[in-house]
Amino acid sequence: MVNRSDILWLGVSAGVTGCLIGGMMLGLGLDLIVNGANVGWLLLLPAGPVGGIPGWLLAKKLARQL
Numbered sequence: 001m002v003n004r005s006d007i008l009w010l011g012v013s014a015g016v017t018g019c020l021i022g023g024m025m026l027g028l029g030l031d032l033i034v035n036g037a038n039v040g041w042l043l044l045l046p047a048g049p050v051g052g053i054p055g056w057l058l059a060k061k062l063a064r065q066l
Helices: 004-034 038-044 047-064
Strands: none
Touching: 004 038, 004 047
């Protein structure tokens, strides 16, 4: 059975890991673009969706406990 605290910790951990991963990709991509390396777009464009993947994986793991 999934408790309310499990859902709370899912949100906290998904938010923190998503922000860390997406933010690092965004920052590195912007730095590369500003310095003239077009390869930075490969990091910048998928930063948002990739930031959501850890939350999705954690939610799937929690859903399996039902």
